[in-house]
Amino acid sequence: xxxxxxxxxxxxTNLLPSYxxxxxxxxxxxxxxxLKRKVKGKDKIAANIAKQIAMKEPFKVYDIKKTKxxxxxxxxxxxxxxxxxTNDKNLRQKARQNHITVIYLRQHRxxxxxxxxxx
Numbered sequence: 001x002x003x004x005x006x007x008x009x010x011x012x013t014n015l016l017p018s019y020x021x022x023x024x025x026x027x028x029x030x031x032x033x034x035l036k037r038k039v040k041g042k043d044k045i046a047a048n049i050a051k052q053i054a055m056k057e058p059f060k061v062y063d064i065k066k067t068k069x070x071x072x073x074x075x076x077x078x079x080x081x082x083x084x085x086t087n088d089k090n091l092r093q094k095a096r097q098n099h100i101t102v103i104y105l106r107q108h109r110x111x112x113x114x115x116x117x118x119x
Contacts, residue, residue: 009053009058012058012085012111022059022060023061024055025062026061026064027073029051029055031070036048074086074095078095078098079100080098080099080100081118083100083113083115084101085104087105092104101114101115101116
């Protein structure tokens, strides 16, 4: 999303009611660290910026132990009242099968809601 010059923070705060907490599991930050070591150029810069953004307000980092695949942990963490933000197609499908609302990037520009945001 950073490479597409999308202001995710602004769009999320516009989409979500004020009582929602935007949580970043620590395993996602770990994934960004791994990505930074594996990639080069713009992808490495994007991963670094994404981690910096995720560690600031309005995001809250929750410490989660990696006990199984990250996708499975995220699905297990979410309830039907939660919203999962991801662009991963398989994770989006798993979430929707579990009746979890998903927010994803559409047309490289806009955040799209797949499901319902409880007001």
